[in-house]
């Protein structure tokens with residue numbers, strides 16, 4: 001559900017909530033250095049000259065047209081690309097391909113979108129792996145099946161595209177699957193060979209799309225990186241609606257002072273459960289916090305030093321599970337931690353004046369309820385009861401849900417899946433991603449799961465990136481190593497890193513394969529990964 005670009009009043013709101021969303025440009029370099037040019041200048045010149053000649057060519061038997069192809073000069077960290085855009089003639093699905101004119105590594109990185117899509121993903125956004133550039137992948141990304149012309153405003157969140165069945169089908173499950181064959185065809189036209197390997201990486205809705213590939217189109221990719229994957233999208237929207245209804249009532253919400261009170265109280269109980277008081281709860285599964293410890297005497301709001309019963313109910317709503325009748329759709333709630341931070345509960349949960357008192361969870365779920373479920377722009381999401389819409393929920397879920405734990409087909413062909421989630425993500429809950437991993441393990445068994453899937457939780461990290469904890473790790477490179485050299489990501493001594501504005505590492509922790517977490521040794525530099533062990 002990440003928000004790629006924002007403008008106007010909403011931009012201001014997002015700046016206040018999550019500076020990293022807008023500080024993304026140039027932030028994804030990770031200190032990596034582009035490799036030396038591998039191809040001869042002669043080849044490069046040929047490709048440069050060839051690039052614009054692709055304009056007007058057709059793909060997929062004439063059903064896809066390349067409507068633009070042009071050279072774009074290198075701009076760090078990006079290499080020089082032939083950038084082409086192509087459109088499907090019978091729908092509004094479009095894709096963009098970026099083809100390195102020098103030193104192509106022979107491989108494809110397909111990029112998943114974010115939020116309600118409507119534009120091409122940008123590999124410079126921090127949720128993507130820096131090896132996309134340093135290893136010179138060709139990339140493809142789609143518009144999700146429709147174009148949204150402009151930054152995410154009220155119209156973007158309204159998601160009216162979902163009233164169109166073709167756009168709905170593309171957005172929910174088909175856009176990448178449909179774009180892959182003509183995308184590979186364009187690569188073949190340009191380079192004279194198809195990609196030797198095809199990988200997929202995406203976060204948030206792009207993580208949902210990653211799981212959609214793993215579950216429904218397991219032949220499409222050799223390796224799939226699913227960051228903060230919103231695969232349980234139906235349960236997620238039920239939970240978004242439930243929480244946003246609660247926090248939108250002014251008496252229920254927590255002002256800044258009460259958010260800080262709660263955050264301090266949570267840390268006092270849960271911070272050192274991982275061996276270190278660092279403001280990061282690295283073992284959230286052991287944090288059984290109860291907000292009633294902060295109850296105002298009598299339960300009414302008597303000031304910033306306590307929480308009223310209504311405010312305690314809000315905390316309980318955010319952190320507790322929800323399920324529709326018969327359990328068809330469910331969600332496990334959110335972890336404690338970063339309750340007073342812009343990249344914690346501030347990012348998706350707390351209401352914002354610039355959003356008319358709504359929250360980002362509410363903005364997204366209002367659009368979902370109105371355009372996907374009720375298909376009525378005047379419908380009041382505050383009155384929505386999903387139990388009264390179960391047939392429609394089932395129909396949309398058949399298209400949209402990417403929560404199937406049966407990865408037998410992915411396992412059978414030897415493809416791999418890496419799951420990753422920040423523990424303080426308030427859009428895609430780390431609990432939900434862990435629950436999905438557990439369900440895969442229950443379905444495939446431990447041995448086949450280990451062959452195919454690994455999950456890494458990033459302590460103190462918010463949605464896709466940012467937060468108190470170290471948030472960067474090149475999972476595309478980890479995936480390529482797993483697929484091509486047979487070394488699982490968990491055996492690659494990977495580290496999460498926090499980077500300063502210049503790209504230097506300021507904090508590092510080992511990646512621990514779930515259910516292990518990084519425990520401090522009790523001695524040594526707290527910012528060095530060597531001072532931590534992965535323990536269960």
Ligand SMILES: [Ca+2]
Nearest residue numbers: 271276278280
């Ligand atoms: Ca800690």
